[in-house]
Amino acid sequence: xxxLRRAKSAATRPADAExxxxxSLTPTGPDASASLTPxxxxxxxxxxxxxxxxxxxxxxxLLIFFVVPLGLITVYSxxxxxxxxxxxxxxxxxxxxxxxADDVIVGxxxxxxxxxxxxxxxxxxxxxxxxxxxxxxxxxxxARLLVLVMIPFWTNGLVRIFAxxxxxxxxxxxxxxxxxxxxxxxxxxFTPTAVVLGMVYGFLTFMVLxxxxxxxxxxxxxxxxxxxxxxxxxxxxxxxxxxxxxxGIVAGCVLVFVPSFGxxxxxxxxxxxxxxxxxxxxxxxxxxxxxxxxxxxxxVLVIVAMLVAVAINQRNSANAExxxxxxx
Amino acid sequence: MSSDAVTSASPxxxxxxxxxxxxxxxxxxxxxxxAVDGVDLQIGDGEFFALLGPSGCGKTTTLRMIAxxxxxxxxxxxxxxxxxxxxxxxxRPVNTVFQAYALFPHMxxxxxxxxxxxxxxxxxxxxxxxxxxxxxxxxxxxxxHRRPSQLSGGQQQRVALARALVNHPKVLLLDEPLGALxxxxxxxxxxxLKALQREVGITFVFVTHxxxxxxxxxxxxxxxxxxxxxxxGTPAEVYEHPANRFVADFIxxxxxxxxxxxxxxxxxxxxxxxxxxxxxxxxxxxxxLSVRPEQxxxxxxxxxxxxxPCLDGVITDATYLGHAFVYTxxxxxxxxxxxxxxxxxxxxITARSETGSAALAAGEPVSVSWSPGATTVVAD
Numbered sequence: 213x214x215x216l217r218r219a220k221s222a223a224t225r226p227a228d229a230e231x232x233x234x235x236s237l238t239p240t241g242p243d244a245s246a247s248l249t250p251x252x253x254x255x256x257x258x259x260x261x262x263x264x265x266x267x268x269x270x271x272x273x274l275l276i277f278f279v280v281p282l283g284l285i286t287v288y289s290x291x292x293x294x295x296x297x298x299x300x301x302x303x304x305x306x307x308x309x310x311x312x313a314d315d316v317i318v319g320x321x322x323x324x325x326x327x328x329x330x331x332x333x334x335x336x337x338x339x340x341x342x343x344x345x346x347x348x349x350x351x352x353x354x355a356r357l358l359v360l361v362m363i364p365f366w367t368n369g370l371v372r373i374f375a376x377x378x379x380x381x382x383x384x385x386x387x388x389x390x391x392x393x394x395x396x397x398x399x400x401x402f403t404p405t406a407v408v409l410g411m412v413y414g415f416l417t418f419m420v421l422x423x424x425x426x427x428x429x430x431x432x433x434x435x436x437x438x439x440x441x442x443x444x445x446x447x448x449x450x451x452x453x454x455x456x457x458x459x460g461i462v463a464g465c466v467l468v469f470v471p472s473f474g475x476x477x478x479x480x481x482x483x484x485x486x487x488x489x490x491x492x493x494x495x496x497x498x499x500x501x502x503x504x505x506x507x508x509x510x511x512v513l514v515i516v517a518m519l520v521a522v523a524i525n526q527r528n529s530a531n532a533e534x535x536x537x538x539x540x
Numbered sequence: 541m542s543s544d545a546v547t548s549a550s551p552x553x554x555x556x557x558x559x560x561x562x563x564x565x566x567x568x569x570x571x572x573x574x575a576v577d578g579v580d581l582q583i584g585d586g587e588f589f590a591l592l593g594p595s596g597c598g599k600t601t602t603l604r605m606i607a608x609x610x611x612x613x614x615x616x617x618x619x620x621x622x623x624x625x626x627x628x629x630x631x632r633p634v635n636t637v638f639q640a641y642a643l644f645p646h647m648x649x650x651x652x653x654x655x656x657x658x659x660x661x662x663x664x665x666x667x668x669x670x671x672x673x674x675x676x677x678x679x680x681x682x683x684x685h686r687r688p689s690q691l692s693g694g695q696q697q698r699v700a701l702a703r704a705l706v707n708h709p710k711v712l713l714l715d716e717p718l719g720a721l722x723x724x725x726x727x728x729x730x731x732x733l734k735a736l737q738r739e740v741g742i743t744f745v746f747v748t749h750x751x752x753x754x755x756x757x758x759x760x761x762x763x764x765x766x767x768x769x770x771x772x773g774t775p776a777e778v779y780e781h782p783a784n785r786f787v788a789d790f791i792x793x794x795x796x797x798x799x800x801x802x803x804x805x806x807x808x809x810x811x812x813x814x815x816x817x818x819x820x821x822x823x824x825x826x827x828x829l830s831v832r833p834e835q836x837x838x839x840x841x842x843x844x845x846x847x848x849p850c851l852d853g854v855i856t857d858a859t860y861l862g863h864a865f866v867y868t869x870x871x872x873x874x875x876x877x878x879x880x881x882x883x884x885x886x887x888x889i890t891a892r893s894e895t896g897s898a899a900l901a902a903g904e905p906v907s908v909s910w911s912p913g914a915t916t917v918v919a920d
Contacts, residue, residue: 431642433638433640433642434642434644434645436609436629436638436642437636437638437642437643437644438644438655438659439608439609439628439629439630440607440608440609440629440630440634440635440636440638441630441635441655441656441659441703441704441707442630442656442659442660442707443630443655443659444628444630444659445628447659451655452644455646456645456646
């Protein structure tokens, strides 16, 4: 009799196992393995092993070239700088973190944040209409325009920034044009303005792409509905299009703000002595100033700021999925 | 208007004065397609009007032109006498219930309903009261703070209705509003929507591809095909007197028997019989005789009453539907009808009879008849 029952329950498990139905749908559940046959368990193990195997090279690479250096930076940030500029891995302390509160460093951080903010806002203002235009073209044209957007992204960044330096220089074409039009020569290079212009150019793609994705997914019937409900074109844009593309806006802002804040190459090439930013300042600690613990502490700070931004972005996209996975 | 269109004399509300919606020679061309082709239409104040046709017939484009979401390529368009063809949608006194509802996913039910009021500058307690009224009208009390994604399809549909009706539009446009609902809910909503229209007294223009829905709900129906308005009339007029072959075939089930006219009162069927059928066409015109399945009478061969026109045939299929039988009858030369002439072609007729009557079996020779008033002669 018991064996008969077993046979029956095995044959009719899917229909029979009502209380366990949910558990068996989620193989990770603690009770799930209990209801699996040996063959099913073996298949599951094989799948898991294959997964581990193919992930190994990538994981190793990240471990060696990302996690280890990050750990070292963190360790160094608590180390001591000797009077000769060497780093002594003893006498662990928080001195480097305390120095971050120095007026000079706070000023540099504030300036970096301010320029990163300006860059982000400018990128948004430039990129939104552009992404809107892209997303509302016929699909075939869209694909071609997107390639055009990506081309500068694939070319060498350093070359592009030097090109801007030439463009903005006091004997470059922009200045010549300004002089020819009677506005006098043009002094932008080596100012914060030049840095922001360069960063906007350098990071614009990071803004365009998430905005494009959000606008491309946009359900334009909602805009029609708004127009039908007495909204002018502008009101429909602010009340419907902007809120529904919020995830793209936040993602783009995070993607532009984070690299702008820590930017090193652009301020080095386009900025002057007066526009010292955090990226250059960190580099200086590891080079001329020979203060590795301070450089490390500042790096940790930048990384933490980045992690916060990424967390904001994660929450944002989760929110977007919740409110937008709807009525389609 | 297309030459074969039949417009019923006057819509119910026409005597009240200006029509709610008036289309004169309205056409819409997209790149290389003519979506709507010279539509003339008057919809009376307070009327429940259905635009009916298969997908791609131009009915939704017509509705969108009334809403202002598409601009006509040609023609005049008036809403309560006011020429609106070039007005943007936000200036027109009409609101739309969209096909997939198009509720704002980032707003609550109450915010969705209040949107139109806000856009017209109505805020504060006055707006709150109107939103509450509209919410009550569609029986959504208690749902005000939910997001559209937390509602069932039927509830979303009600929000879409409330969001439009709260603005007291002069005309409510509905684009397949019941299309996304399952059959049972759809039938319930048909009754409710009809009752709602009577309650609010607003002109409804309703787009659907479902002919049963159109017949059940509307005061008048306009049948469209390939951008043209083929016939406008009450459900009974359109069903009983289809203007042409397309309308006869699209509205309900019918038998279309090919033939040519023989004078004003007879049609010679290709299947080989001359039957009485009033028509106004020149003798010799190719036509089809439309006979509804429920109008077809079947008799065992030889038992037919002598006074009605009869065709002989053989039952090829009998289907039991519970409340009725549906028979397929082969008629014409191959069915062994008397005196086969050159040019006669076989045809089939679908007949429907109540289950109470004696069942006939496949293979049985029968005679088919109908009363002359039950048929309509239709040309292409």
